[in-house]
Amino acid sequence: MKEKANEIIKKENVHTGHRQRLKSKVKENGLKSLSTHEAVELLLTYTIPQKDTNHLAHTLLNEFGNFANILDASYENLCKVKGVGAETALFLSTLPSYVELYKSSKLENRNSTLRHTQDCVDYFRANFEVRSREYLYFVLLNKLKRVIRSFAIEGNDDCSITLDMPYITSKITGENVDSIVIYHTHPNGNVFPSADDLITTQNILNLCCMIQVKMYDHIILNETEYYSFNQHGELTKMMDYLCQVFPNLRRANLRLQQQAIEEFNKPEKPKK
Numbered sequence: 001m002k003e004k005a006n007e008i009i010k011k012e013n014v015h016t017g018h019r020q021r022l023k024s025k026v027k028e029n030g031l032k033s034l035s036t037h038e039a040v041e042l043l044l045t046y047t048i049p050q051k052d053t054n055h056l057a058h059t060l061l062n063e064f065g066n067f068a069n070i071l072d073a074s075y076e077n078l079c080k081v082k083g084v085g086a087e088t089a090l091f092l093s094t095l096p097s098y099v100e101l102y103k104s105s106k107l108e109n110r111n112s113t114l115r116h117t118q119d120c121v122d123y124f125r126a127n128f129e130v131r132s133r134e135y136l137y138f139v140l141l142n143k144l145k146r147v148i149r150s151f152a153i154e155g156n157d158d159c160s161i162t163l164d165m166p167y168i169t170s171k172i173t174g175e176n177v178d179s180i181v182i183y184h185t186h187p188n189g190n191v192f193p194s195a196d197d198l199i200t201t202q203n204i205l206n207l208c209c210m211i212q213v214k215m216y217d218h219i220i221l222n223e224t225e226y227y228s229f230n231q232h233g234e235l236t237k238m239m240d241y242l243c244q245v246f247p248n249l250r251r252a253n254l255r256l257q258q259q260a261i262e263e264f265n266k267p268e269k270p271k272k
Contacts, residue, residue, distance in 0.1 A: 018054075019045055036067055047088040056083040071095050072133055074157065100135060100152045112147050114139070114181060116265050117217055117228045123147075124183050124221060136161050136184045136200070138171065141216075143178045161200055165207060172213055179214035179260065183221060191220045191227040193234070201229055202238050209242060209253050214260035235261045 022042045025033045034042065037057045044053035063081055064070045070078075071092060078089035114120050124137070134155035140148045151171055155161050161184075172180055182204060186194075193201075201218045208215040217230040229235050239258050 018052075037061055040067060040070065043092075044088065047085075047091045056081075059083065097154065100154070113145050114141060114147065114216075115145055117219065117231055120181050120183065120217060120219055121221060121226050121228075124219065125223070133157065133187060134161060134184055136182060138168070139181045139183070140172060140175070140177045141179045141181065142176050145179070148175055148177060160196055163200060163203055165203075168204070169207065169211060172208075173211060177213060179216055180208065181216050181219070183219040185221060189222045191222055191225045193220060193227060193229070198234070201234065202241070205235065205238050205257070206242060206246075209257050212253055212256065214257060216260060216264045230261055230264055 019042070022034065022038055026042070031039060037054075040060060041053045041057035044056055048056070060070050060081060061067070064073055073093065075089050075093040078084050078092055079086065084092075112119070112123050114123060120139075123139075136153045136155070137150060138152070139150045142148055153161060153163070153168075182201075184197075197218075197220065204218070205215050215235070217228055217235070219229070220227045236258075239254065239261065243254060
């Protein structure tokens with residue numbers, strides 16, 4: 001019995017020593033000094049403090065293919081993996097949302113002014129990241145076109161975006177919000193809008209007209225290219241549709257939005 005207890009203690013010491021070595025590598029040389037399975041292994045120790053996580057790290061990578069797919073997996077799918085408990089599944093599945101919160105907060109600190117589409121593209125690319133699912137980003141501006149803050153809506157597993165209009169309304173009203181710009185990326189890198197992208201844009205434009213918040217542009221981008229709904233005339237077409245389908249919508253609201261679309265990409269007048 002005593003020998004068995006000593007063996008268990010010895011195994012725990014080996015695991016503890018291995019974890020400390022991983023942590024020391026990260027402290028000295030950063031996370032890049034770890035292999036992918038070591039990075040997953042170390043991550044798992046924060047919710048599995050007493051057991052060896054090496055085997056589970058390999059199991060997760062074999063099951064989902066790579067690190068990004070592990071974090072993008074749903075809570076339910078993670079729970080199906082042997083050795084992954086509820087706490088670990090919740091921890092892993094919410095990490096991408098924490099990353100988005102970090103990125104949104106970082107954007108707020110930049111105090112940028114977005115006067116036209118190229119400003120927006122430069123601003124968005126500063127935090128560009130290829131993801132295995134879509135995220136729709138909303139950037140809120142004041143009357144001087146300065147960034148107030150931003151937030152993101154996470155896409156579904158099939159890369160579609162579900163619009164919760166009451167939630168979006170609550171996020172883009174108040175705090176001196178005058179206008180918005182939205183953007184997203186496609187996991188396949190294609191910048192051309194899908195049918196769903198057109199519907200999403202139309203629905204958000206409709207909402208903006210109703211609550212008197214201007215929408216300047218919707219941009220799809222990758223590392224080298226972008227597609228602007230404003231520059232390609234898509235927002236103007238959508239405004240024409242709005243005027244026909246919702247004739248009772250306040251004309252003042254429609255004129256305000258039309259002017260915003262037209263003025264956003266006008267060349268600035270040279271200073272005298």
